[in-house]
Amino acid sequence: MVFEGSEKIIELGVQPGSPSLRRLSYAFWQTLVASAGAEIISTVRNESCDAYLLSESSLFVWDGRIRMLTCGATQLSNALVLFIEKLGAETIAYATYQRKNEYLLQPQIRSFAQDLAYITQTISGKGYRIGHLDSHHHYLFTANNEGHSGKALATTKPVVTIKPLATTELLMYHLRGPLAEYFRSPCQTAEGICDALELSSLFSGFEFDYHLFSPLGYSLNGIKGDKYFTVHITPQEQSSYCSFETNLTDKDLPAELIEHFLLKLQPERWDLICVDRPLLVTKRRDNTSINTCSITTDAGYDVHFKHVHQQGELQFTQII
Amino acid sequence: MVFEGSEKIIELGVQPGSPSLRRLSYAFWQTLVASAGAEIISTVRNESCDAYLLSESSLFVWDGRIRMLTCGATQLSNALVLFIEKLGAETIAYATYQRKNEYLLQPQIRSFAQDLAYITQTISGKGYRIGHLDSHHHYLFTANNEGHSGKALATTKPVVTIKPLATTELLMYHLRGPLAEYFRSPCQTAEGICDALELSSLFSGFEFDYHLFSPLGYSLNGIKGDKYFTVHITPQEQSSYCSFETNLTDKDLPAELIEHFLLKLQPERWDLICVDRPLLVTKRRDNTSINTCSITTDAGYDVHFKHVHQQGELQFTQII
Structure with a gap:
């Protein structure tokens, strides 16, 4: 009855000194995008950024971070988890996930609570709501700076300085x-x-x-x-x-x-x-x-x- | 994270001259309530009405109609369909179903669109939304006065005069x-x-x-x-x-x-x-x-x- 245009958004940054994400293969991005339930339609590139137009919204890839938006009945938390699994949690400097309260129940996709439970199996972090529960509001997950859960990190880990985009x-x-x-x-x-x-x-x-x-x-x-x-x-x-x-x-x-x-x-x-x-x-x-x-x-x-x-x-x- | 207190509501009336609904057995009401995922806790009766307190809200039974409310993750459209199936669609004078937009996706229960698809397999009718899509709003199903779909009704059917409660x-x-x-x-x-x-x-x-x-x-x-x-x-x-x-x-x-x-x-x-x-x-x-x-x-x-x-x-x- 209603198309959910509002996009879910993930953004992930890798530790300084990591190899450029733009050197990952086209097949890697195809797989990542497919994990959310979307496809790549076309690409433009410049010296700093690769921009993918998707069947449901967009993916931007810089040397040290990605930002991906998908609308409709896509499952973007899949891509967040897959990206961390492929790159290794120790590589991740930050990870965020955002989604608006939907108009309609969509039994085929996870609720935000289910997203949280799913994501935190791979990376620890916290959920937030911003906006009144009875009106437009957005849910936000941000990973802890400490990085992933489940594995101890080397004490020689550099101080994380990379921050999400403004x-x-x-x-x-x-x-x-x-x-x-x-x-x-x-x-x-x-x-x-x-x-x-x-x-x-x-x-x-x-x-x-x-x-x-x-x-x-x-x-x-x-x-x-x-x-x-x-x-x-x-x-x-x-x-x-x-x-x-x-x-x-x-x-x-x-x-x-x-x-x-x-x-x-x-x-x-x-x-x-x-x-x-x-x-x-x-x-x-x-x-x-x-x-x-x-x-x-x-x-x-x-x-x-x-x-x-x-x-x-x-x-x-x-x-x- | 959030308990959905707001009740779903069904109300059904039977044709004038039908046997009193209050003569149906306690087991009938137990089954009806259980179909929605609730239980009867206690009962009070007077000369006109039997009132059941449920584990999730209430059921009221009069001679010619019922009204049932259930909250939380109950599936009240099950009870609406079961009541029509048990009584026979030709007995039904009217049927309504109401639910508020939920705060959260609940993948275990039907969306209103799915409710509509489910209910109209048994009785034809129409869905409405009242209230702005971006704020509190309620969904409403009302069965057509013509009664159930799928079977032709006898032309000698009396004019329906019973109406939903004010x-x-x-x-x-x-x-x-x-x-x-x-x-x-x-x-x-x-x-x-x-x-x-x-x-x-x-x-x-x-x-x-x-x-x-x-x-x-x-x-x-x-x-x-x-x-x-x-x-x-x-x-x-x-x-x-x-x-x-x-x-x-x-x-x-x-x-x-x-x-x-x-x-x-x-x-x-x-x-x-x-x-x-x-x-x-x-x-x-x-x-x-x-x-x-x-x-x-x-x-x-x-x-x-x-x-x-x-x-x-x-x-x-x-x-x-």
């Missing part, structure tokens, strides 16, 4: 207006969506890779040096959704860029998640902020969360 | 204040809870049956003639919850009675669901009504829904 995620739900209509129209094209969102001018110098899914759905990866951004759209009427996330920071990611997406896509509700950077403040007056909160994880980084209602007509009933 | 449900989440503390304290007693809620004076003339669960939880059934009310409390810290529902109407159910529960239990959020009667209007000023909506089902009765935030400190993050 990221900004803008998750927009229930899109409205002409662009939302266009995403559902038969005349849409991949280039048309890119143009309508003005991505080429906003992200000049980025190399793009995008795909229009049949019958609906759009994914785009953009990379420039070690910076990435990615846009995913699932425009299905009952649960339309667009996500934008990036590791751009500071002057490269002004609040106006967030406002640009909000103005274009007119979401009824949206979440902003900023990791290791402050929440961007948007200026629109016709919003109701339902929920703003922050946590500092045991692994020592801050996560800030805001959930916003846009005023106006909301869709309250549905015949199923 | 009910009021007050569902209170995240209880605060001294009474919420008392529900979690080791010194609580069943009588103490009944007294603290002032139920004897509010519902004078009702026969009560109540049970305090170990280590936590409280259920109460009250009956007087064909009127019932029931209170269920699951006070667990992360997801405390109390429900009150009744078929009292008009002057017997003033808005002050709803306010009484809200003042006593100080819920952070609450839902009010009124079937075939208008939403009661409460006077408190410090509320934010997030959502008010109504639907008229194909079966021809109105369902009104209100979801309310109470202002004040809300619990936004949690370590799991």
